[in-house]
Structures are given as C-alpha cells and as structure tokens.
Amino acid sequence: MTSPRRPGRAFALPYRARYRFIVYSQDASTVLSLLLLALFLGLIVAPLASILGDMITVQIGDEARTQLQSDALTGHYLERVFASRVSHILFWRPLGNTLLISVAATVIAITLGTALGWLVARSDLPGRRWFATALIVPYMLPASTYALAWMTLFKNRTVGGQPGWVEAMGLTPPDWLAYGGLPTLVILSLHYTPFAILLVGNALRRIDSQMEEAARMLGASRMRIMRQIVLPLSRPALFSACLLIFADGVGEFSVPYILGLPVQFETLSTSLYRAIGTQQDGVAAVVAGVIMLIGVVTLGLDAWMMRETRRFATIGGKGMTERSHPLGRWKWPAFALAGLTFLLGVVLPLGALALSTVMKLPGRFTPENFTFDYWIGTGLHTVALRSGILLSPEFWNALGNSVRIVGAASLVAGLLGMLVGYAVVRSPLPLLGAALRQITFLPYLVPGIAFAAAFMALFAVPRGPLPALYGTPMILFLALIADQMPFASRTGIAAMTQLGREAEEAGRMSGAGWFQRMRHIVLPIQRGPMIAAVLMPFISGIKNVSLFVILAVPATDVLTTWALRLVDYNYQQAANAVVLMIALLSWAGTSLINRITKTGIAQGLES
Template sequence: MGVLSGSPSKTTTAAMGNKSTGMPWRYWLKVHATDPSALLALGLLVVFIYLIAGPVFLLLGDAVQVQFAEQTRTGLAQGTLTTYYFERALFSPVAQDIFWVPLFNTLSVAVGAIVVALLVGAPLGWLLSRTDLPGKRWLSTALIVPYMLPSWTFALAWNTLFKNRTTGGPPSWMESLGFTPPDWLAYGQLPITLILALHYSPFVILLFGNALRQFDAQLEDAARIMGAGPMHVARRIVVPLMLPSLVSACTLIFAKCLGDFGVAYIVGVPVRYDVLATSLFRSISSSQAGMSAVLAGAIVLLGGVSILIDMRLLKEASRFQTIGSKGSMARTAQLGQFAPLATTWAIIVLLVSAIIPLVALALTTVMRMPGIFTLDNLTLDFWIGNNLTTTTALRQGILLTPEFWLATFNTIWIVGTAALGAGFLGLLVGIAVVRSPIRIVATLLRYITFLPYLVPGIAFAAAYLSMFAVPRGPVPALYGTSIILVLAMLADQMPFASRAGISAMMQLGGDPEDAARVVGAGWWRRLVSIVVPIQKGALVSGVLLPFISGIKGLSLVVVLAVPGTDLLTTYAIRLVDYGYTQASNAVVLMVCVIAFVGTLGVQHITKSNLSDGLGSK
C-alpha cells in the first residue's frame, strides 16, 4: 500500500529514467551505439590497468610476500605475507651494501648532477635567449645534441679516455700516453655525476632559456625606475619568475638520474660504486625477486615524490607567473667585449659534452690500440675485418657479424611496433578522454597512462619481469620473447603518446564528426576518414618520438632482453662486458647515428624543434 500511495519505487524510477537529471538507459545505449567513446574508454582502461598498473602493483606486492627462493630461509610458505625483505634491505648486516650505500650514492649523484647542470645550463640559457651571442641560432641547436644521444655513450667515451687497469681490455688513451688515471677519476661518483650533468643540462638550457624569452623586460625597467639595484631586481623579480622553469628542470634531472642504469654500470660497477639502479639489476640477475621489489619500490617512491614536489612547487610558483602583453619586450643584452669570452664558453661546453666524446669513440673503432696515433695502428677490422685475432668470441667486424644485424633487425621491428602501437593507442586515449561522457573513467584513464612517467625505466622493467616471468591465467610466460619487450616499451611510452593524443583531440571540435554522422558514417569510418587525417601531425609525433626514445633506451630493456632478443643497446652492453671496447664503441656509434638522424627527422616531419624559442633571430 505504501508503494501505491507514495512515490514510485527506485526500481520503477531507474527503469523509466529521471527526466530531470538523466535519460532512459535504452535511449542512452542507442545514442552511444553511434559514438562508442564511453565503451572505448572502458576498454582502454581495462587494457592499461593490465599493462601499466597491474605490473607495478604486482611488483610492489612481491616485496611483502615470500618468494620461492626464500622459503627455506624464512621458514614460511611461498606467498605468505612477510616483512622479511624490508628487514633485510633496511636493517640486516648486508643492508648497507644492498640499500643504504646505493641510496646515498644515488641521491649524491642526482644532487651533484643538478648543481653542475644548473651551473652549465643556466648561463647558456641566458646567453642564447637574452644576448646577442654570435652564432646563437646554430649553438642553440648544437648544445641540445647531448640529449639526442644515449647517456651511456658518454660513459663509454669516458672509459675510452680515462679507464685504468682496474678493468681489462685495451688501454685507455691516457694510459697509452703514459698517464695512469686514478680510480677516483676513472670510475665512481665524479665521472657519473659529470656525465649525467652534461647529458641533462639541455633541460636547463631549454626550460630556463624559454622562460627568459617570455620574461617582460619592462618589469626590470619599472624596478630600476623605482631605484632598485641589479642584485635586488634579480633577487626579487627575475628569480621568482624563473623559479617554475628551474624547478621543472631540477625535477626532470633528478627523476632521470634515479633510473639511469647505463652510466653507473659502465663507470661505477668496476669499483663497486653502486646506485639503486645497479643494485636492482644485481638483485634481478641473482633471482632475488623480493629484494628487487623493495629496491624498485624505493626508486618508484623517490620518482613519485619528486614529481609531486614539482607539481606542488609549480602550483605555488604560478602565483608569480606573468605573460607579457603585445607591448612586452624581451630586450637583447649587448655582450660587447665579452662576446668572444661567452662564445668560447659555449663552444667549450659543446666540445666537452658532445664533440670530444663522439670523436674519441669514432677514433677508437679504427685503432688497434687506443690512443696510439700512428698510421700503422689504424684499421677498419672492427667494422669489416675477418679473422680478428684481438678477440676470442668476435671473429669479424660488426658489419659482418650476424649478431649485430639480428640486433639491428630486432631494434627496428620491436621498437617500431611499440612506437606504432603507442602512437595509435595514444590517439584513441585522446578520443576516449575528451569525448567520453563518463568523466570518472576518462580521469582514471588519463592518470593510469601517466603512471609510467613516475616509474623509472629499470623499475618498470622489473615490474614487467615480475608480471610476465611466469604464466598468469591464459597468458603464458613471456620472458625471453620479443613480446615482453614490445609491451614494456609500448606501456613505458604511453605518458607522452597519451598526452599528444589528448592535446590534439582537445583542439578538434566535434563539428566534422557530427557532419559525417549526419550522412551515415559509422564510428570507425569517422575515425579513419576524419580524425586520423586531421590529427596526422599528432599521430606522427606520437609514433616517431617514442621510436627515437626506444632506439637509444637501455634501462628499460637491459633487464628484459636475452641474447636471442638483443637490441643494439643491449648488444653493445654485452660487448662491454666481454671487454671488446672497439666493437662496442662501433655499435654505440650506430645507435647514435640512428638516434640523431631520427631526432632531426622527427623535427622536420613535425615542423618542431627542440630548441624552439632559443636563438630565433
């Protein structure tokens, strides 16, 4: 009787639909059958929960569950909840070597790299953006070259120049010239810090330089009119307004240093100078899944905290941001008599950070004994030679070695497939996030595709190893196959690819698709005939930039690749392990050529430039 005399029941209301706040569910299905963005968002969310969130959470779960190898040591059954790995990492007798020393080394290297990068990059950013520096248009592109190349390229160059008898293989140039570099110069914190600082200083040059270009010089003029001195103007006006760019540069460098494996492996491991990345690699290599999870979790935590701090500081700093109006001025300072000195400084940085390392690598590949500059010491054997007597496992030059061409083929098809997948999925994510009527799903999709950005490469690789090393349901074990590399690269590149797709779709109105819908075009037809052609630039960018990143990347693939699925980067590292310096340098040069030419190709195709905003005159 209550139902008859009262208001309709909830069931009846749901069936009829609330006319004031919603629509009948049958009508909703009919409407969205022609525009399945909601279903697309739900489908993509499930896919990326499996490919991104799943491996990360599974890895973190390994840190609190007894693993197969530790059942006897812990006296507990596999899968039992435990704090054993945290206690071993933090408080055991080996904790210093496994965790605390690598953590301290990681933080000291990262902080040192930030300081050096600021000292190198900030003056260059100012010279390129606010002065009449001679040749600044050319320099503004040339000084970005170090970031176009793999960071560990310069570690190999450092080894070529400064290594000593701590490791085997051919002598370094310094040894050939009669000088034996001490360990502190050849290996450890100093070279790692300098290499990473020079490699990532372009972040400071670009971010700080572009911010200076947008700074309105009239603000300085107004302060000077009021009687403020140069130091007061710099401290109270310029520095607060430049803070967002400096914070972003520092955060990026810190996050990159956390997960950088190659540099520390090449010039740190020979003297047992471990960072978290190399300690994690050692744990993975010795099948210590629980310890690997703890170390990877520490790297993820540090990376996530650094990004959150960056977001917080930028939010606070946004109160001080200013964008000049049409009448704003970015006045160019006249260097006058200091122009030669400033140009010399810029050229020295370019020489030290790019030209000298690359020349040293190239010359080493054509020398029987590195550092001996005589005609009879020159050879092309390490490129095209046969029956080499200087090595035992590498009997031919790399261009005649099947393993090199297999690694090249693997690199092209694995990285290419991952990049194509990331670019296309990034566009679909853009459509789903912008067009989906279920906003909570769109928001979750946006955050999950951003998650790999918070997880350094080697930690993400550890997550994939934890996820796919054993069969899980209908999915077989993928470790040792090319599929795991494709999936890991695709997922790792989704932060960029999804942001490119979202940005592109936010700029595309719904009118073209509405017009196509009126004439009867289905969703797929609209996607292929309208969305993809219009968003061709974003799609190309979303494919090519992940391809370049994958070509030169090492931290992500070094854990997942095996000899049969070697890429050029992992093949070069294996040659380093064998002590085949000339051959490894030759492979690295090929990687550098592909990465450099590919980067320039991306800029040409997408009509973009890494140095946009610098040296525009």
C-alpha cells in the same frame, strides 16, 4: 493527512539513471574508454601491483630461508634490505651514492644550464642561434655515449682489455678519475645540462623585457634585477627542471653500470640489477619499490609546482617585448663558456668514440694504427666477435630487433595515444576520462629500470591463460608500449583537444559509423600529431637501456643491450661503434620529427 503520491515520481530517478546508462553504453567513446582502461590496468597497474606484492610474499626458492610456504606473507625481504647485516651493501650505500650523484648532478646541470639558457635566450651572445641548437645535441644522445667515451680516454689496468688513451700515452689515471662517483657525476651533469637549457631558457624567453627595462630606469642594478625579477619569475621552471633531472638521475643505469661496477660503486639501479641477476627477486622488489617511491614523490612535487606556475604568470601579447641584453666585456668569456660546453658535451665524446673505432691500439696516432676492422673487418682475434660490427650477424640481429620491436611498439603506442586522447576528450563520463588520463601517466612516475622489474615480476611466470613471456620479444614489446604511454597519450590528448566536433558530426549525419569516422576523418586530420606520437617513443626506445637491460636476453638483444654485452667482453672499439650507430638513429629520428612538425627542439630559444 498525507498528500497523494504523484504517479511515477518514485521511479523518476531510476528511469533517469537507466536512460543515461543506455545513452552512455551506446556512445562509442564510452565503450572505447572502458576497453582502453581495461588494457592499461593490465599493462601498467598490474605490473606495479605485482612488484609491490613481491615485496611482502615469499618467492619461489626462499621457502627454506623464510620457513614459510611460497606466496605466504613475510617481512623477510624488507628486513634483509633495511635492517640486516648486508643491508649496507644491498641498500644503504647504493642509496647514499644515488642521492649524492643525483643531487650534485642536478645542482651542476641547473647552474650551468641556467647560465647558458640565459645567454642564448636573453643576451647578445655571438652565434647564439647556432648555440641554441648545438647545446641541445647531448639531449639526443644516450647517456652511455659519455660513459664509453670516458672509458675510452681514462680506462686503466683495473679493468682488463686494452688501456685507455691516457694510459697508452704513458700516464696511469687513478681509479677515482677513471671510475666511480666523479666520472659519473661529470657525465650526468653534462648529459642533463641541455634539459635545463630547454626548460629554463624557454621560461626566461617568456619574461617581458619591459619589466627589466622599467627596473633599470629606476636605478636597479643588474644583480638586483636578476635576483628580484628574473629568478622569481623563472622559479617554477627552475624547480621543475631540478625535480625532473633528479628523478631521471635516480633511475639512470648505464653510466653507473659502465663506470661504477669496476670499483664497486653501486647505485640503486645497479643494486636492483645485481639482485635480479642473483635471483633475489624479493630483494629486487624492495629496491624497485624504493626507486618507484622516490620517482612518485619527486614527480608529484613537480605536478604541484606546475599548478603553482599560475601564480607566476605575466601579462604578454602584442605589448610584450624581448630585448637582447648587451654582455659588454663579458661577451667573449660567455662565448668561451658556451663553446667549451659544446666541446665537452659533443665534440670530445663523439670524436673520441669515432676515432677509437678506427684504431688498433688506443691513443696511438700513427698511420699504420688506423683500421676499419671494427666496422667491416673479418677474422678478428676475438672470441665472441669474429668480424666488424657491420659484418656481424649479432649486430644486424640487434638492429633488426630494435627496429622491429621498438618500431612496432612505437606505432601501437602512437595509435593508442590518439585513441586515449579521443576517449578522454569525447567521453561523456568525466571520471572515466580522468582515470584513463592518470593511469596512462603512471609510467612517467616510475624510473625505467623499476618499471622493467615490475614487468618481469608479472610476466616472468605463467599468469592464467598467458604463458611466461620472459625471454621473448613480446615482453619487450609490451613493456615499451606501457613505458611510452605518458608521451603518446599526452600528445593524443593535446591533439584531440584542438579538434572540433563539426567534421565528425557531419560524418555521423551522413551515415558513417564510428570506425569509418576515425579512419576517414579523425586520424587523417591528426596525421601530423600522430606521426610525432609514433616517432617520439621510437627515439626514446632506440636509446633506452634501463627498460631493456633486465628484460632482454641474448636472443632478443637490441642495440643498447648488445653494446653493454660488448662492454662486458671488453670489446671497447666495437661497443663504441654500436653506440655511434644508436646516436645516429636517434639524431635521424629527431631530425625527422623537426621536419614533420616544422619546428625544432630548441625553437623556443631562438629569436
């Protein structure tokens, strides 16, 4: 005999589900999460999906070559890139160059950066507090700064225009020294060394000196302490620095573009740029897909390594001590190493660029050869630049575009980052917050030039109600917002995690709506983090080359793309002047962040 069914029991679960749906749908954080999720599906996921689709569908103009209709499925582009007669030129040689340069630059930067990081973090290096900041300056400069400085010094007759300083002094640098793999390797190594100093130096600083002292009292040598204590504890930071430097090197565009193309030394990024320039959209999609895959795998390994970091945690707190290790007779050789790095990484490139902008002829240090024509001159004997950059309408147009586009995009990215942080922290649906967190992090996994190609693949043609955006400032604006969301969203999540609910609950109890609470309570409290969330994308955007070089046209040039056009015209002095202005803007932004947040980029290395 069956027991009587309790009234309403069969409807308990649906009722509970309906109740939760009503409660969640009335929660502002849930609505905000859904709106943000829809926005970033369109800004981030759709472009990446679009370029992956272009790899296997016939592009307009290739119908006759593939014998298929436009948008039909095809393996033509995959075969052309990986297994055709031109695949060696299109892909395999650029891939080999990319991996060789990225791996070698990583090894050199990590080796030098680890040594310098240890010197400024754990030794009695003379002037180590000053070096802790000075050695990080190259981190604030665009990589193109070093490429143009190298061209200024070593340019030879292979490229037209004025010669470099060395040739002007009577010596002709060979092509292998002036262009190609060697200078690209040297420049990227110097450019990434500060990144290694930051990551490894901070990790070394957090190691308790008591463990080293105990080992030394037990008779362990310095090399054994370094091998069995210091390096194992700093291994996660070392691996993370290696992976991040490698991933960034794979997507680097400006250095191989400036120094590699004169001798046909191509990397994946320049091969992608050439494919887009010759309207091989399917080939460009395949190359971009490979760059994206390398970035995803590399940074996926970094995420796994960060989880492994917990295995290397040491007990700290009040008992933790930090002692400077005496260098003894190695003190001044170590000082010379740090000084030489600063000389090669800061003084020489910036000095060469600055001097070149006030010289009529390179490498001639006579009074009559110095001039300010490339800054404020008029009636210059050049076709595309008739006046100095400060009197040139093109410069002010590029500067205006940089400030307007990058500034507006940074402001929107910072605000969206804070809203993402609020939605992730406050959302009653953990899966929704996790999805939002992961999607806003996706652009970090994709090198800039591949992400730009993805944006171009999606927005270069009309899509439903959206017109074609290529050639307009809007595509730069949207691309920069999406590209900077990893930094802005992580800043917002970190800030909102530290904000309790009490102030907002008090506002709700007093009758304030969600917009009022955000405007008068949440955002004013988070003013400092929000300013940082705006300024960090601004600094990155001002220096950005890879993202803009594909999406910008002459009418929408920013400073970085206009500088590259001047390089193409062989207007070396003018290009150098523009890069110096970019470096000045980047330094000013970094200083402003330090002042607002009352911290410094190298604070973790100072004692």
